Amino acid sequence: MLPLLWLIPTLPLAGFLMLALGGSHLSRRSVAVIGTGSVALSALIAILIAIDFIAARPPGLAFQQEAWVWIATADFSPKIGFYLDALSLVMVLVVTVVSFLIHLYSTEFMINDEGYARFFAYMNLFVGSMCILVLADNLLFLYLGWEGVGLCSYLLIGFWYRDPDNGRAARKAFIVTRIGDTAMALGLSLLFTHLGTLDIQPLMQRVTQQWPEGSELAILAAALLLAGAVGKSAQLPLQTWLPDAMAGPTPVSALIHAATMVTAGVYLIARTHALFSLAPPVQLAVAVIGALTLLLAGFSALAQKDIKRVLAYSTISQIGYMFLALGVGAWSAAIFHLMTHAFFKALLFLSAGVVIRSLHEEHNIFRMGGLRKKLPVAFWTFLIGSASLAALPLVTAGFYSKDLILWQVWSSAQGNSWLWVAGWAGAILTGFYIFRVVFLVFFGEARTAVPLETKRPGLRITIPLVVLATLSLTGGWIETPPFLGNLTLFSDFVQHALPPAQVIHDGKNDQTILELLAIAASLGSIALAYLLFLRYPYFIHSLMLIPVLARIRKFWGSGWGFDWLYDNLIIRPYLWLAxxxxxxxxxxxxxxxxxxxxxxxxxxxxxxxxxxxxxxxxxxxxxxxxxxxxxxxxxxxxxxxxxxxxxxxxxxxxxxx
CATH class of the missing domain: 1.20.58 (Methane Monooxygenase Hydroxylase; Chain G, domain 1)
Structure with missing residues (x-):
């Protein structure tokens, strides 16, 4: 099966070409079959290749496939080639499987949209570009996929282009991410100029052999790549585009936040870990950026009224956890949380889509309520996704991945207590803001009546929700802490591509205490949300009448004023000059x-x-x-x-x- 690796990105791209060229002449059923079927075949081939890869165990646990030479000029001859190892295998499985479920959901969710064929064409291009990004064997080919997902984000965020606000949100996403992309292009130029190649594996070998730790070139190159990762993964200070990306259809939000784009920055840093290991100041910056981002985004999520914007800030915060793990050298923990996050965040967005559609496009959580019995499928799946996001102990995937990050932040050589405190405080915020949504939307009194003509979601919506809910519960059982069997299947597999974290505090007593603190953060935050938003809601109302607290809430809700700052420091002066x-x-x-x-x-x-x-x-x-x-x-x-x-x-x- 390994020689069929090239089909994984090719099939979605072929579906895109068919829909782009002839979609207007096809029935909606044919569009759904082509759009979803091509991604389904890609996911199936990825699963079969994964089975073959694990069973055959190729030399070095890596497989390389070259199609043809892309560019040949002087000493520069990058190829159209693919590289499969433990890291790219995990990524391509997450991308294709989750994308297929989102496509299947979309066939019913978008059935009445006039741009049905155009929607699936863009979605297939998105998936194909992301597959190229994670399978590319050289950084130039990776950059092609990188720019491809950037283009698709613009097309999909502004999908309903007749609304000027959607167009502005699409342009904002495109322009803000271009800042990081420009820095990344400069970083690639620097690497090629000094090391003579952009092939990832030879490049990382030359980095290790020719650049000493802490060298100026290593720091500069890593900083430029970090800027690209910050832009694409919506981390400080380039996080402002992601909340506005909610202008696109709900399946687009799920695809961007769960399976594609925002995880690209995490993958880039993990793939070039050898370079970041030689630049300690930059690696520390990765951890600090992640810690600050997860806290600031958590507070912003707590102040939102739009259900999709809560989830958007939640994504920014959870990507912050992944950056925090990367910054302390916990490479496998970051990828583990990337995988589990893809499951529960896609589930949350798709469940929220059912709620929004049932209430005729109502997004305000304060106008919802009492939907637990009226929308049981949406309720149970959203509850499972929320529990996993909040790291509910023992029974959710998010518990195992997030707690692994917290433990390695504390125990690794690059970690410290301050970074752990930031991660632990972020865990409290996470449980509080997501169960605030659960209690306001599904419990209490109904504030907006569900129309009688509203249909219950069909199988094409229900099946993806059930599958993602199952993965959100069981997806973490392949990596458990010592007091739950110490199963390390995921880290053992990924460590063939990523080095293990350098642990300096390995006491079982310390780990048990930290696990108990993490459990307390999860359960305590959920209990606090229950008391303040369900049992005694008048207390919160009383607090918000205090002018200082009301202004703080408004400040958090505006994303800490970053949009205002950029508008006055950059946009307005530029427009005045132009x-x-x-x-x-x-x-x-x-x-x-x-x-x-x-x-x-x-x-x-x-x-x-x-x-x-x-x-x-x-x-x-x-x-x-x-x-x-x-x-x-x-x-x-x-x-x-x-x-x-x-x-x-x-x-x-x-x-x-």
Whole structure:
């Protein structure tokens, strides 16, 4: 089965081409079959390859496949090639399986949308690009998939493009992530310039052999790659695009937040771990960024009213946990949490989609309530996803992955108590804000009636919810702590591609105490949410009447003011400089100069000969000013025509002069 590796990204891309070229002529059933079937086949092949890979155990537990040379110029000849090891196998399984479930859900959820074929075309391109990203054997090919998911995020976030707000959210996501992508491109250039290759495995070997730990080149290259990861994974300070990405359809939110895009930054750092290990300041920055992000996003989630924005800030926070793990060298723990997070976060978004659709696109959690019996499928699946997100002990996947991160943050050589405290405090916030949603949406009195004509979700929605709920409960049982059997199947497998964490505190008593503290954080936060939002809700209402607390809540709800800060420091000054109208700063300078000249000339006798000279010069300046101003029409096609004409003229003079 291993030679069929190339089919994993190819099948979704083939589905995209079929839908993009002929989707308008196909029935909705045919669109669903092509869109979902291509991803289903990709997932099936990935599963069969995983079985073959584990059973056959190729040399070095890695398999490489080259299709053809992509570019050949001088010493630079990157290939269209794929590399499969333990890390990329886990990633491709998560991407294809979760994406298939989201596609299946979408066939029913989006059935009445006029852009049905366009939706599945974009979704297939998204999945194909992500598969290229995680399977690429060189960083340039990886960058192609990287930019592909960026393009698809723009297309899908702005899918309902007739609403201007959706277009703005799509542009924001595209532009903000371009900041990190530009830094990443510079990092790739630096690596190739100094090491002569972008093939990932040879590159990491040369990094280790040629650059000493702490070297300036290693720090600079790692910092540039970190900037790319921060942008794509929505970490501080480039996290502002992700909450607005909720403008897209709910399956898009699930795909972006669970199986694709936001996990790309985590994968990039894990894949280039050898480089980050040689740059301790950058690796520490990864941990600090993760710790700050998970706390700030947790507080913001606590202040949101829109159910999807709560989940969006939750994603930012959980990716922060993964960055925290990467920063302390807990590579396998980060990927383990990436996997379990994909299960329960996709489940939460898809369950929320059922609620939103049942209430005719109502997003405000304070206008919901009492839906536990009216929407039982959505209730139980959302409850399971919330329990896993809150790391409910023993019975959820999130408990095993998050607690492994907390333990390794404490025990690893790069970790420390402050980072552990940040992770533990984030665990309290997580349980509190997600069960706030559970109690407000599904318990208490109904604030919005469920229409009688609302249909219960069909099998194409129910099956993905049930499967994801099962994975959210059982997906963590392959890595358990010592007091639950000390099963280490996941870390043992992934450590063929990623080094184990360097543990300096390995006392069982310490680990037991930390596990009990983590359990207390989970159960305590859920109990607190129950008391404040279900048992004694008037207490919260009373607190919010205090002006200081109300302002703090508003500040958190705005994402800590980052949008306001960027708007006033970057966007408004840029627009002011770029605004080519009569208020343009250059126009003002010309106008002031001409006005002053004319006023000065008026003081001279108009019959004087010298006066006529000055008057003529003034009129000439005024004429030139008006002529130049006329060229600033704001019409791009005229600028392009002028540039083209000038270029032709220069070429003509160069050839015939």
């Amino acid at each position: 605004y080519a109208d009569r208020h343009d700063v250059i126009d003002n300078i010309y106008s002031m100069a001409i006005s002053c000249t004319l006023r000065w000339l008026q003081k001279i006798d108009r019959h004087d000969v010298i006066d006529n000279i000055y008057s003529g010069l003034a009129e000439l300046c005024l004429f030139l000013y008006r002529a130049l101003s006329a060229t600033q029409s704001g019409q791009v096609r005229r600028y392009a025509a002028a540039i083209a004409a000038g270029s032709i003229g220069i070429i003509f003079m160069g050839v015939f002069a």
